[in-house]
Amino acid sequence: MSxxxxxNIHISFGALHIVRGxxxxxxxxxxGCLLGPSGCGKTTLLRAIAGFQALQSGFIHIxxxxxxxxxxxxxxxxxxxxxxxxxxxLFPHLNVEDNxxxxxxxxxxxxxxxxxxxxxxxxxxxxxxxxxxxxxSGGQQQRIALARALAPKPxxxxxxxxxxxxxxxxxxRLAVEVRELLKKEGITALLVTHDQQEAFAMADKAGVxxxxxxxxxxxxxxxxxxxxxxxxxxxxxxxxxxxGTVNTEGSLASPLGMLEHPSLLQIxxxxxxxxxxxxxxxxPDPTSRLRGTIKARGFRGAHNLYTIELASGVEILTxxxxxxxxxxxxxxxxxxxxxxxxxxxxxxxxLPGFHxxxxxxxxxxxxxxxxxxx
Amino acid sequence: MRFNLWRQLTLIxxxxxxxxxxxxxxxxxxxxxxxxxxxxxxxxxxxxxPEYIRHSIILLVxxxxxxxxxxxxxxxxxxxxxxxxxxxxxxALLLPLAMPAxxxxxxxxxxxxxxxxxxxxxxxxxxxxxxxxxxxxxxxxGGAIVVLSLVLFPYVYLITRATFIQQSxxxxxxxxxxxxxxxxxxxxxxxxxxxxxxxxxxxxxxxxTLADYGTVQYFGVTTxxxxxxxxxxxxxxxxxxxxxxxxxxxxxxxxxxxxxxxRRQARYDQRNNRPAPPFQLNGWKAIAASIACWLPxxxxxxxxxxxxxxxxxxxxxxxxxxxFWQLTMNSFGLAVLAAVLVVTMALWLAYGRRQIPTKIVRTxxxxxxxGYAIPGLVIAVGLMVFLTSIxxxxxxxxxxxxxxxxxxxxxxxxxxxxxxxxVRFLSVSLQTIQAGLGEIRPSMDEAARxxxxxxxxxxxxxxxxxxxxxxxxxxxxxxxxxxxELPATLVLRPFDxxxxxxxxxxxxxxxxxxxxxxxxxxxxxxxxxxVILLSRAMLKxxxxxxxxxxxxxxxx
Numbered sequence: 001m002s003x004x005x006x007x008n009i010h011i012s013f014g015a016l017h018i019v020r021g022x023x024x025x026x027x028x029x030x031x032g033c034l035l036g037p038s039g040c041g042k043t044t045l046l047r048a049i050a051g052f053q054a055l056q057s058g059f060i061h062i063x064x065x066x067x068x069x070x071x072x073x074x075x076x077x078x079x080x081x082x083x084x085x086x087x088x089x090l091f092p093h094l095n096v097e098d099n100x101x102x103x104x105x106x107x108x109x110x111x112x113x114x115x116x117x118x119x120x121x122x123x124x125x126x127x128x129x130x131x132x133x134x135x136x137s138g139g140q141q142q143r144i145a146l147a148r149a150l151a152p153k154p155x156x157x158x159x160x161x162x163x164x165x166x167x168x169x170x171x172x173r174l175a176v177e178v179r180e181l182l183k184k185e186g187i188t189a190l191l192v193t194h195d196q197q198e199a200f201a202m203a204d205k206a207g208v209x210x211x212x213x214x215x216x217x218x219x220x221x222x223x224x225x226x227x228x229x230x231x232x233x234x235x236x237x238x239x240x241x242x243x244g245t246v247n248t249e250g251s252l253a254s255p256l257g258m259l260e261h262p263s264l265l266q267i268x269x270x271x272x273x274x275x276x277x278x279x280x281x282x283x284p285d286p287t288s289r290l291r292g293t294i295k296a297r298g299f300r301g302a303h304n305l306y307t308i309e310l311a312s313g314v315e316i317l318t319x320x321x322x323x324x325x326x327x328x329x330x331x332x333x334x335x336x337x338x339x340x341x342x343x344x345x346x347x348x349x350x351l352p353g354f355h356x357x358x359x360x361x362x363x364x365x366x367x368x369x370x371x372x373x374x
Numbered sequence: 375m376r377f378n379l380w381r382q383l384t385l386i387x388x389x390x391x392x393x394x395x396x397x398x399x400x401x402x403x404x405x406x407x408x409x410x411x412x413x414x415x416x417x418x419x420x421x422x423x424p425e426y427i428r429h430s431i432i433l434l435v436x437x438x439x440x441x442x443x444x445x446x447x448x449x450x451x452x453x454x455x456x457x458x459x460x461x462x463x464x465x466a467l468l469l470p471l472a473m474p475a476x477x478x479x480x481x482x483x484x485x486x487x488x489x490x491x492x493x494x495x496x497x498x499x500x501x502x503x504x505x506x507x508x509x510x511x512x513x514x515x516g517g518a519i520v521v522l523s524l525v526l527f528p529y530v531y532l533i534t535r536a537t538f539i540q541q542s543x544x545x546x547x548x549x550x551x552x553x554x555x556x557x558x559x560x561x562x563x564x565x566x567x568x569x570x571x572x573x574x575x576x577x578x579x580x581x582x583t584l585a586d587y588g589t590v591q592y593f594g595v596t597t598x599x600x601x602x603x604x605x606x607x608x609x610x611x612x613x614x615x616x617x618x619x620x621x622x623x624x625x626x627x628x629x630x631x632x633x634x635x636x637r638r639q640a641r642y643d644q645r646n647n648r649p650a651p652p653f654q655l656n657g658w659k660a661i662a663a664s665i666a667c668w669l670p671x672x673x674x675x676x677x678x679x680x681x682x683x684x685x686x687x688x689x690x691x692x693x694x695x696x697x698f699w700q701l702t703m704n705s706f707g708l709a710v711l712a713a714v715l716v717v718t719m720a721l722w723l724a725y726g727r728r729q730i731p732t733k734i735v736r737t738x739x740x741x742x743x744x745g746y747a748i749p750g751l752v753i754a755v756g757l758m759v760f761l762t763s764i765x766x767x768x769x770x771x772x773x774x775x776x777x778x779x780x781x782x783x784x785x786x787x788x789x790x791x792x793x794x795x796x797v798r799f800l801s802v803s804l805q806t807i808q809a810g811l812g813e814i815r816p817s818m819d820e821a822a823r824x825x826x827x828x829x830x831x832x833x834x835x836x837x838x839x840x841x842x843x844x845x846x847x848x849x850x851x852x853x854x855x856x857x858x859e860l861p862a863t864l865v866l867r868p869f870d871x872x873x874x875x876x877x878x879x880x881x882x883x884x885x886x887x888x889x890x891x892x893x894x895x896x897x898x899x900x901x902x903x904x905v906i907l908l909s910r911a912m913l914k915x916x917x918x919x920x921x922x923x924x925x926x927x928x929x930x
Contacts, residue, residue, distance in 0.1 A: 050820070050824055051823075051824075052820055052823075075823075075828075076820070076823040076824045077823050077824065077825070077826040077827055077828060078826075079824070081824060082824065082825075083820070083821065083824045085817040085820070085821060086817070087815060087817055089815060089817035089818045089820070089821040091818060091821075091822075091836060091840075092813070092840065093836075093839045093840050102822070102825055103824075103825030103826055105825075105826055105827075148821075148825075152825065152826070
């Protein structure tokens with residue numbers, strides 16, 4: 001049974017289209033995540049689900065009952081939805097206990113205090129009942145805000161950039177903690193963020209929004225490895241899009257050499273395409289004929305991330321273990337190691353059929369590194 | 375939707391009504407331009423206006439120099455230095471704000487004129503008689519400058535101090551590392567950084583100076599306010615008074631523009647990471663700093679307050695006089711009535727601004743908040759013209775329909791007073807309430823809604839408890855301002871209706887200074903309440919110092 005279902009949602013402010021045709025589904029107990037740059041409409045979408053924003057068209061269903069369509073918007077207080085706000089929005093005149101039990105209006109005093117105790121234990125702040133919000137640190141306030149939203153056992157929990165005002169280290173730890181807590185409580189949740197690490201740490205399903213459109217709604221793994229749109233590939237993870245042209249023989253001429261893949265036979269010769277090269281798709285190999293010059297090195301702890309300029313002038317990225325160090329300016333060989341290909345047509349959408357099989361790569365013998373010829 | 379439209383209309387209507395005195399004066403000036411009948415004006419120009427302008431300019435320049443010198447010195451010493459008494463001084467320096475300027479003027483006249491204790495003592499010591507010696511005349515332009523500076527310097531002190539506290543240690547340390555000594559750091563870094571604040575504080579003080587009537591009238595200095603009063607009451611020339619009011623208004627607007635212009639790109643906000651470590655003063659330096667801070671306090675508050683107390687003891691029989699208590703009741707009743715009215719209006723406007731932030735609503739609310747800049751006398755003149763003409767229409771209608779003359783229903787009753795107070799003090803309460811409302815972030819409303827509370831329940835559970843302090847503060851600020859307001863009350867009060875401020879003014883005018891003591895002392899005691907509130911807010915916000923916008927003038 002789907003807990004949350006959005007059908008072709010449109011939201012606009014005057015002539016400004018903020019959300020265009022978003023469709024997505026969350027099953028009971030799943031954690032979803034909307035990713036995207038600021039201003040892409042993800043927060044507006046979340047507020048529409050909460051009932052603070054009316055729709056121009058489309059439907060929102062919670063537990064198969066309609067809560068929003070173009071004519072009706074069920075009041076937020078009648079939706080049984082919880083929300084964690086970006087600025088936490090704790091009530092400064094109430095102590096922690098009263099803040100948490102604020103939404104448990106129908107519960108008895110005993111039930112309330114039991115629930116408050118339980119939640120404070122779960123969020124690791126037992127005994128904080130009588131504290132006031134201004135006495136708490138940012139991370140503690142965040143957890144209280146979460147507990148307040150969870151207290152009435154909402155059908156659906158919405159989180160609007162819940163970690164954005166915290167520092168990076170705390171953010172990652174809390175993301176994992178919050179996921180555990182939500183799973184323990186069996187809560188269905190939808191999270192909005194611009195931080196992909198947060199999304200990967202939390203989400204069962206994730207999507208990338210851009211200018212009001214939901215480009216892809218999938219598992220984080222699929223988003224990374226099989227982006228359906230060039231912008232998704234761009235937004236998630238490191239990587240480079242290389243341009244190439246399909247040859248008559250069903251192979252792809254690219255800066256890396258000739259790529260061969262059965263699916264290329266389906267594509268008319270002469271079609272310009274682009275394909276995604278993740279840093280882990282290229283491995284340093286001194287014997288390789290594909291060579292390039294190291295332009296920059298970024299230390300990433302276990303790995304170094306190198307930016308390499310190929311002889312053709314194209315820049316690509318590659319990873320190598322950090323104890324195996326190359327100097328900037330050195331000339332190294334690279335061996336492509338694709339598990340699969342992600343190929344985009346000129347309209348930025350992915351071409352089908354490249355996932356099941358790895359391509360073979362023939363580095364072009366004619367392309368010789370400039371440094372060697374010099 | 376329809377309710378929203380109706381609500382917007384009330385907001386716009388409020389702004390228009392609040393703007394009536396302003397519109398009346400603008401109208402009279404426009405009429406002057408159209409009709410080309412400049413006989414009154416040219417007569418005024420030929421006789422008094424040059425003198426008004428000269429006196430006003432001297433007064434403004436003198437007060438500006440006075441308040442900036444006193445305000446900046448005390449602000450810098452109490453924030454950047456540590457010396458004995460610094461903690462007490464940091465809030466006590468606000469005390470002069472509790473003294474209405476004209477009351478301070480009365481006390482200094484009492485102390486310094488020929489029969490006063492100072493001159494008497496001098497004569498006793500040196501055996502001088504009348505005319506044997508020269509003594510500065512307090513009732514003069516110079517005296518007005520001194521008195522106004524002593525009373526108004528806390529504006530500069532308060533705002534500049536907030537800026538000095540905000541200034542980050544690293545700025546000053548960077549200065550030191552680049553070879554400046556502490557004194558040069560102050561002159562070349564701290565002072566320029568505080569310039570927008572100094573200008574704002576000085577502007578507030580100058581607006582009060584332009585609006586002042588009691589002091590300059592008592593000291594016999596002819597300025598626009600005394601001119602308006604005399605032209606209207608003495609010469610019965612309403613057109614002339616309106617035109618003078620127009621000129622005064624132009625001066626105020628000019629002042630506002632100068633202030634805006636002087637800090638047009640000044641965004642000197644600093645992230646306050648670490649406050650600068652204070653300089654520990656010892657020996658003669660500590661004594662000098664102490665004296666520099668105690669003197670303004672002594673002359674701005676302690677001496678005048680002592681003089682008032684001594685008068686009040688001298689005239690102790692007044693405290694048992696039922697007429698005096700009737701007066702007090704009048705004053706307090708009026709203050710409470712006006713405060714409730716004004717704060718209710720402010721709440722309506724502030725909520726309208728928050729919930730329907732359309733352009734026209736925002737403009738209306740901003741316009742309604744301009745009144746504090748307009749001198750009370752200008753408001754009174756504009757309002758009087760408007761209300762009397764309406765009254766005449768009402769009387770004519772009533773006589774033709776019912777054959778009854780109802781009298782001056784609007785201009786001759788408390789209505790006119792309440793109207794004037796609303797125009798002048800709406801901004802004080804509006805700013806306080808908006809600051810309080812700003813603390814309630816929209817996400818809190820939403821958090822409560824999504825927890826299952828209906829809009830009215832949100833109002834009761836979240837807004838009411840959170841807004842209560844701001845509403846109380848606004849009530850107190852407006853109430854005290856009303857209590858102290860002299861010129862508008864003087865002009866608009868109903869016949870035979872007296873307040874403490876008017877009584878003090880009348881007694882001083884009749885050269886019965888000691889009789890002015892009890893009502894004046896009463897006003898000062900009540901005036902201490904907002905000063906205490908202010909100093910508490912100031913101390914509380916040592917870290918997140920008072921923002922300029924949140925600051926409102928507290929004297930009238």
